[in-house]
Amino acid sequence: MSEPIDLAIIGAGPAGMAAAALAAGHGLDVVVYDENQAPGGQIYRGFEAVAADRAADLDFLGDSYRAGLAIAHAFRASRARYQPSTSVWLIQKDRTIGISHAGRARMVEARRILIATGAMERPVPIPGWTLPGVMTVGAAQTALKAAGLVPRGPVVLGGKGPLLYQLAAQYLGAGVTIAAILETGARPLAALPHLVQAWWRTDYLEKGLALLRQIKNAGVTIIKNVSGLRAIGDGKLDAVEYRCGGTVQRIAAPLLLLHEGVIANVQLTMAIPAAHRWDEAQRCWHPVVDEYGDTDLEGIAVAGDGAGIGGAEAAASMGRLAALAAVHALGKISDGEFREIGYDLQRERRRYLAGRPFLDALYPPPAVAAALADDTLVCRCEEVSAGEIRRAVALGCTGPNQTKSFTRAGMGPCQGRMCGLTVAEVIADRLDRPMAEVGYYRIRPPIKPLTVGELAGLE
Amino acid sequence: MIERDILVLGGGLVGAAIGYGLQKRGLRIAVLDEGDVAHRASRGNFGLVWVQSKGDGFPPYADWARHAADVWPDFCTELEQRVGFKIGYQKRGGFSLCFSEKDFAARANLIKRMHNQQGPKGYDCEMMERARVEKMMPAIGPDVVGASFCPHDGHVNPLLLLRALHTALGVDYFNEHRASAIRARRGGFEVDAGAAVFAAGRVVLAAGLGNLPLARMLGAELPIRPQRGQILVTERLPAFLDFPMSGVRQTVEGTVMLGSSREEVGYDNSIKTDVLKTITRNAVRAFPLLARARILRAWGALRVLAPDEHPIYQTLGDHAHAIVATCHSGVSLAGAHSETFAGYLAQGGLPAHFAPFHSRRFDVQAAA
Amino acid sequence: MFRRLHKDSETLTITIDDVAMTLPAGSTVAAALLASGNMVCRKTPVSGADRAPYCLMGVCFDCLVEINGEPNQQACMVVVRPGMAVKRMPRPAPVAP
């Protein structure tokens, strides 16, 4: 292993890019690893290709996408070393990092580590969600941003959340037919009290309202308070069924896009393991971090949506804060400078986060477990149903690690990313216990694919 | 107060198998276990039902391991019928590969020695040259010079075995009931576990490494220690390997397990990349096609080890009704624990021929 | 299932199950599948059901395909290269019980 890197950043989304630019600007030796082939993270995915080849798409990709370009360009202009197509499969407490690139695995060492691995969409099982023709809204958006792909036929969007409406608007802009939006219980009334706090994010709210207006004006059918969503088909999706106002309806469609908000992707932090806490409002696990993103582990910090969902701008602020803490810890700025710059960044971050409680209340995470039919698959990889988890609970299992070893749910290639929360929700529901008590899978490395041969040739 | 004939402390493979055997014989029992997260060799092991090389220099264990392998098939059939699902048990024999002539000679020596130690039952383990090994396992790599083969060896999905035992135990299995205190009283014991108090004439200490603190509660010290083993498992691969061996086996699900190290690191069950590198190197040397398989998980688990690595079965000090059962091969011995060991307990206690398994044997060694 | 919004300047050719397909440089293999008209990428080992890419961001592991002879590659994380041979994967041969 060679000389340790000053700051190793995992993830080149807004958090990682902003952190890298700041830290490199203060003279740290920074390396950014990202498994994607281009920087941008989830929100600014493919920004370079879009800017170069498809500038016209910027019209419907929206202002926030355009705004992110500034962060991205600053990152590209900085001295930070960017290593694309490189996945991080292991982080150890001693700050050694296992990376894999082009079929070769290597260990590197860092003085500080910033984990900026972002979010993933909350997996919410419905009957038939494994059928070809059922994808996530985020997937559709990725196909649009990174490859300029849009559905050929009519598409049904199911679920709720800002991303869903954003995609709807982007699709309308790109001339895609939306057969219907099936909205699963947004709660405008519950969200109202949080409006006060959100007032200085009026831009946010205006943007949301404008989106909704645009979708309505386009004549898209929006059906509210939908339940019992079901994907129907034999070998591929043919139709979408749903319940609304006591009746069951069916829409023929070749493509259903699901979305129930996003959750922190904690696979890497769980695997170290860093300490985590259950966040009841966002109904997912978050690493325990302080205001500079520091975890309970010396020299290891988390920033961006991987530490809790706050959106792209807050992610960038938090990335800068964590980078600042690294710059300070490695002696590149004085205590005074640290406090001064830190104060401004904290203020900026708080402002960006102000709209969050409103959004969390407007689009509450669904009550997953109670509505799950016994025969619905919760684990896509090992094809384990909700009923099998319930049977394991009846057998005496009280936590997801026991149900995992008894049912194989969580043992497949996704390593529990798709079923972890659902399985725990089912257990919590059955035993009538809080999620914090039920716990989560013990995540085992490697958290990204690594072959036996690669490990055997580890450098 | 929950009253039973016998309390089994620990619901890993050892406790669950003994509990199941006792329950089948009509005793009123309770198996007490910890919750979701605990040190549990039963959830981290390699899944071999193994005879070859077990009990070198200690014939009572060699006999016991062989007996265990002999009863496994019937034990398995009955258990599977009772619970209604398969547990992935196969008994087609198993290998230990040799990568050099020196390896081969050393292995042949061990086999011969064990053959001579073995009584009338015979040892049945044989050395095979590369050509024969290759016929049975066409995927072996060019470095393999030969192997030992034992027809009594087999393997099982240890997680499904545990699940089957817990299923069979039914309401007698108490999850999240960690025994926190044991009190000897007239005619038996009281055990605090979770919010409940259990009482029974006899207790079986079968809590793996948890036996250390439990034995101390009754004033005894057990000579066992943790030893870490690291294991990896791959994604499901097309069937390519019909036989298990120490280090590599393809499960009935299609995944391939690679293992396992032996490390003296106390209660640390983390993984170490240099060790995983050695394990995967050896695996690729044995079966080059594994190089392309993706690893799904790697973990460390703690063995429950006596100084000579053989089981300890005994009563505890003055407490004739407190029985200790602790071993390093809880998978291999599961059938024997349920079918034979539990039978001894049901009939009153450990038989005389089990005396060599007492931890007293270490005092003798130390004195000699 | 999916169509491309633009005619791209830079393109390259790969095969999916031996059928040639032209794509913009920088596409992922998953994007190629989506644009191919048949988004199925494999059959599952457990039930043999058809699966297609689901998340396109590397977390669901549903998009596994064989690429240049290497099985179980994540199609959504691999960028196409000229001449790449992509194959949909059959159900792996089960282990005899």
Ligand SMILES: Cc1cc2nc3c(=O)[nH]c(=O)nc-3n(C[C@H](O)[C@H](O)[C@H](O)COP(=O)(O)OP(=O)(O)OC[C@H]3O[C@@H](n4cnc5c(N)ncnc54)[C@H](O)[C@@H]3O)c2cc1C
């Ligand atoms: C599918 C999806 C689409 C979204 N679209 C929008 C949107 O259009 N508008 C919006 O406001 N918000 C969107 N979000 C919310 C988004 O999380 C935030 O806006 C923002 O992207 C968070 O930034 P980040 O830097 O924390 O993480 P991200 O932008 O998610 O970046 C994380 C990066 O880490 C990399 N990474 C993860 N794990 C590893 C690893 N082990 N090794 C190497 N690299 C790794 C990823 O490749 C990724 O590039 C989306 C979220 C998702 C999940």
Ligand SMILES: Cc1cc2nc3c(=O)[nH]c(=O)nc-3n(C[C@H](O)[C@H](O)[C@H](O)COP(=O)(O)OP(=O)(O)OC[C@H]3O[C@@H](n4cnc5c(N)ncnc54)[C@H](O)[C@@H]3O)c2cc1C
């Ligand atoms: C890496 C590795 C590979 C192995 N490979 C094999 C193999 O191939 N074949 C084989 O035969 N064996 C193998 N073994 C050994 C085998 O796993 C063990 O022998 C067996 O699991 C021991 O079972 P146990 O029940 O004694 O202990 P454990 O499995 O440790 O179970 C003990 C149980 O007792 C509970 N407990 C602890 N304290 C208390 C308390 N105070 N009150 C109530 N409950 C308590 C624990 O929660 C746990 O559930 C391997 C072990 C390791 C570590």
Ligand code: FES
């Ligand atoms: S589509 Fe989910 S991992 Fe590729």
